[in-house]
Amino acid sequence: MGTSQVVTAGTRSKRIVGVDIAKTIGILLVIFVHFVFHTSEYPNTWYSHFAVAAYQYGVPLFFMANGALLLTRKLDLKKHYRRLLTIVIVTLVWKAIDLVVFAYTTEPIGVRNSILFMLGGSEFDGRPSGFVWFMNAFIGLHLIVPMLKTMFDAADGRRTLYITMGVIAFFSILGDTARTLLTIVGSWFHVGLVGALQYVDEYNMFGKYAYAILYFILGGLVLEKFQKARSESGKIVWPFRRVSLGASVAVLVVCQVLLFLTLWGERAASGYEYRFAYSYTQLAGVIGTVIVFCLCLMASPSQRASKFYKEVGSQTFGMYMTHIFLLMTINYLELRFFADDNFAALGGVGSLLVNFALILLAFFVALAISMVGSRIPVLKKLFFH
Numbered sequence: 001m002g003t004s005q006v007v008t009a010g011t012r013s014k015r016i017v018g019v020d021i022a023k024t025i026g027i028l029l030v031i032f033v034h035f036v037f038h039t040s041e042y043p044n045t046w047y048s049h050f051a052v053a054a055y056q057y058g059v060p061l062f063f064m065a066n067g068a069l070l071l072t073r074k075l076d077l078k079k080h081y082r083r084l085l086t087i088v089i090v091t092l093v094w095k096a097i098d099l100v101v102f103a104y105t106t107e108p109i110g111v112r113n114s115i116l117f118m119l120g121g122s123e124f125d126g127r128p129s130g131f132v133w134f135m136n137a138f139i140g141l142h143l144i145v146p147m148l149k150t151m152f153d154a155a156d157g158r159r160t161l162y163i164t165m166g167v168i169a170f171f172s173i174l175g176d177t178a179r180t181l182l183t184i185v186g187s188w189f190h191v192g193l194v195g196a197l198q199y200v201d202e203y204n205m206f207g208k209y210a211y212a213i214l215y216f217i218l219g220g221l222v223l224e225k226f227q228k229a230r231s232e233s234g235k236i237v238w239p240f241r242r243v244s245l246g247a248s249v250a251v252l253v254v255c256q257v258l259l260f261l262t263l264w265g266e267r268a269a270s271g272y273e274y275r276f277a278y279s280y281t282q283l284a285g286v287i288g289t290v291i292v293f294c295l296c297l298m299a300s301p302s303q304r305a306s307k308f309y310k311e312v313g314s315q316t317f318g319m320y321m322t323h324i325f326l327l328m329t330i331n332y333l334e335l336r337f338f339a340d341d342n343f344a345a346l347g348g349v350g351s352l353l354v355n356f357a358l359i360l361l362a363f364f365v366a367l368a369i370s371m372v373g374s375r376i377p378v379l380k381k382l383f384f385h
Contacts, residue, residue: 018298094135245298
């Protein structure tokens with residue numbers, strides 16, 4: 001989450017404002033869903049959950065942003081792995097900070113679990129550590145960047161790259177979409193249909209974060225197509241001739257509706273919490289994310305807005321690592337000073353607007369903390385500056 005060779009880190013090299021816009025939207029959506037997860041005051045209305053469905057674009061936008069920048073630029077292996085080592089070290093420091101917070105806010109997790117957490121674990125019951133999974137996937141993805149870059153730049157064409165994408169899509173995107181549909185339909189007829197796919201995973205060699213690779217490659221392909229279209233026309237244009245800009249926006253709306261229906265259907269079928277049933281591996285989510293990323297690349301913001309997006313783009317790592325602590329604080333203050341009837345009295349729309357205001361507050365406070373921290377000697381290394 002930053003920009004340049006590794007999107008996690010802010011740099012002073014030439015930046016692509018559309019990618020920074022994508023990262024700004026991405027970090028806002030990440031804060032949004034984690035806020036909803038850590039509060040009991042989010043309204044239980046259909047339109048509130050319709051908004052939550054949009055969070056599915058958040059993390060995938062970061063994977064696409066990384067792929068867009070890494071795959072379309074020359075890769076310096078020595079610099080890449082030096083940077084990756086820095087990311088690993090900084091992540092370990094943040095995990096250590098998390099353990100200290102756990103010790104003071106919940107029961108200690110013990111030496112054994114602490115070691116497992118530092119080695120790569122990301123989930124502990126009752127503790128807000130789930131966001132660490134992204135860094136684990138992020139590090140794993142960057143370990144294979146040289147391989148992906150080789151396929152992307154292959155002199156004899158991209159057949160190997162496309163085959164790899166197809167296999168990953170089959171096991172992750174298409175497989176999980178099929179599971180979701182079978183789960184929902186099976187619940188209607190009280191038949192366990194999803195069991196028919198349980199053996200497919202026996203042939204999956206890519207693991208549970210395979211979809212990250214797919215988003216990463218898509219980011220590179222999309223940015224390359226935009227850059228080619230711009231070099232030919234001399235301006236930013238929608239490069240997909242078969243699907244117009246208007247039609248793409250219409251498809252995005254359809255995707256958002258499908259994501260909402262997926263949330264609704266999975267909750268009814270499996271009893272999941274209404275707003276968190278869905279993962280990043282549904283076909284509608286992939287299509288929607290690609291369209292959102294394309295729209296970001298199409299944007300031509302003012303100079304002032306561009307400066308803002310670039311600042312946020314360079315601070316997303318720090319914002320990601322600090323936002324959970326802010327949300328825990330907001331949740332504590334909600335429980336300490338507000339009763340449920342205070343929010344209920346606002347009505348569904350009023351309560352939703354208050355929640356949105358708190359989300360924006362967390363966004364800008366996290367941005368301020370990261371900006372300050374990234375400008376303090378030594379400490380700035382924790383914010384990857």
